[in-house]
Amino acid sequence: MNQFLAFLLRMLIALPTSSSVWLLSYFAFNQTFWLSGAIGFGTGALAYLITGMIQKQRFLKRHHLTRKEYKFIKKNIDDAKRKISRLHKALFSIRHIPSLKQRMELMRTTRKIYRLTKKEPKRFYKAEQFYFSHLDSAVELSEKYVFLSAQPKKTYDLDQSLYETRRTLEQLTAMVEEDLYKVISDDIDQLNFEIDVAKHTIKTKKDSQIIDESRRLK
Numbered sequence: 001m002n003q004f005l006a007f008l009l010r011m012l013i014a015l016p017t018s019s020s021v022w023l024l025s026y027f028a029f030n031q032t033f034w035l036s037g038a039i040g041f042g043t044g045a046l047a048y049l050i051t052g053m054i055q056k057q058r059f060l061k062r063h064h065l066t067r068k069e070y071k072f073i074k075k076n077i078d079d080a081k082r083k084i085s086r087l088h089k090a091l092f093s094i095r096h097i098p099s100l101k102q103r104m105e106l107m108r109t110t111r112k113i114y115r116l117t118k119k120e121p122k123r124f125y126k127a128e129q130f131y132f133s134h135l136d137s138a139v140e141l142s143e144k145y146v147f148l149s150a151q152p153k154k155t156y157d158l159d160q161s162l163y164e165t166r167r168t169l170e171q172l173t174a175m176v177e178e179d180l181y182k183v184i185s186d187d188i189d190q191l192n193f194e195i196d197v198a199k200h201t202i203k204t205k206k207d208s209q210i211i212d213e214s215r216r217l218k
Helices: 003-028 033-062 067-093 097-119 121-149 156-183 185-217
Strands: none
Touching (some): 003 033, 067 121, 097 121, 097 156, 121 156, 156 185
16 A cells, blocks of 8 residues: 555544544533544544554565564665665766666666565565665766766866766666566566466366367277
């Protein structure tokens, strides 16, 4: 469940609870209007908090994570979100047309890894190289490239540095694609297993049909 739907569910529980308690306090227990409102608001807030705690606990249980693990993962994913924003801004600022496709691929891949790990935090452990190494390198190189390419006077050494930076970014793009492959490796293994099962089922059915046909011919 995404954050908006989780928030919507909490509000759908909190608002009716708050209204019901307010009406009950005012009409059934003859409390003052403002006191009934305060009681209703407090009860609604409590219902909102309790629902949120239940949602979080179910989320952790579904993904087989402890609170400590999730806190650690969430911190790193939130940090990565800011880094990815910086990376994309820098990559958009690079005016080297031949590398445009490679830069777009790097942006697409980093965004995909981020979304997958945010949706399923357990995948974070398969993307640790991305979060702790490759992403930082990509951000640093991209921002440095933008800074150097903006210099008014180009020299041979500067051109060589820009060239080497582009080559390194290409290599990093390949490494980030490998990071994505690691993140989805379990899905690939599961798909291959299901394909093998399906092939075995189809083969078994065909063999059975051949045997039945042979028996009918006899």
